[in-house]
Structure formats: structure tokens, C-alpha cells
Amino acid sequence: MKKLVLAIALGVLIMPSLSAQQYTSQTVSFGITNHALVGVNSPTLAFSFVAPTSAGNGLVAQTASASTNLYYSFMPASPVNGASNGAKIKVNFTGIPQGITVSLAVDDNMVSSLPSATYGDIGSVVTGFQTGQTLGSGAVDIINAIGPSYTGTNYYVLTYTADIDDYTSLSSNPNGATPTITYTITQ
Secondary structure: OOOHHHHHHOOOOOHHHHHHOOOOOOOOOOOOOOOOEEOOOOOOOOOOOOOOOOOOOOOOOOOEEEEEEEEEEEOOOOOEEEOOEEEEEEEEEEEOOOOHHHHHEEEOOOOOOOOHHHHEOEEEEEOOOOOOEEEOOOOOOEEEEOOOOOOOOEEEEEEEEEEOOOHHHOOOOOOOOOOOOOOOOOO
16 A cells, blocks of 8 residues: 555656646748739730732731730739739730721630639639720720739730721821830739
8 A cells, every 4th residue: 555655646746747848939931922023925016017019009908916925923912902812914005106096805715724723813804805905095904803823834815906097197107105015913
């Protein structure tokens, strides 16, 4: 019995020292930085209106098209308007020469089936731009509902179509601003 009492007494004395543990903790940072990058595959876009070969004829084609591929990478600093997919891509085509109208069609076939677990919340083409919409002055939304995502080697195909709408206003060397297209990701 003495041995049992001694074993119990030693157990009571040893147990508190075994359960008295010390611990420490660390804060963790994942280093994910916010970014908004947009790019196209070529720095230039050319519309070719072919000159007539016979006197009395106008330009061979009254319409010319040119395409470019649009890529982007987007990581917001915080949710946009309470949601993670509130960013959009805008296009602003300035300096369009007199006598020409320009429309834009956005094809998302290369990005629409990308897995969201890998590429994130790829945006949607704004209504009207799937089939083509005339561009006016000022920036317009062409892709919306963008969340944290990237296109990788995939892209949106942007097809611009230039139509002659007023032959009398045309010039082979138009004065004024150099035509420029600017793409911007906004939140």
C-alpha cells in the first residue's frame, strides 16, 4: 500500500511539470501584391485601304479590318465594391480621322473556358461588343466582371473594323492627333 501511495504522490507532483508547456506564435505574410497589367501582342495596328488602279474608281475597299490579341493580369488590393470581380477593361480610341468610323468586336473564345481554379475570375465581354459596336469619343468598357485572374498565353481577340462613312472628309495625310488606342484596367 505504501508503494501505491508513493506512486500516486509522485504522479501528482510530476504531472504539473509535464503539462506546463511554453509556446510561441508567428504572424505569416504571403507577399501577394496587387497589380493591374494589360497588353496587346503588337504595338501597331494598320488598316489598309487599297488605292484604285483605274481612273474613275474609288478606294478598292470601303472597309478595312485589323486584329490584335489582348492579355491581362489582375490582382486587386482588396475586393472591388465588396465583390472580388468588379474590375473592367476600357478601350479609348482617339484621333480617328474624319470620314471614318471604327467598330470593335471582342472574341473571348480563347479565354471563356479557362478553369477558374487556375486562371481566376476571367471577365465577360460587355453586351454589344461580341458582334461589334461602333466606338465614339471617350473610353468604353469592353470587358467587365474581372476578378483576381490572368489570361496566361490565352487572349481576347479584338477586331477593329474601319468603314468609310464620308468620302469627302477623307485625306491621305489627315491633320490632327495621331490615332491611338489605350487600354486600361479600372476598378
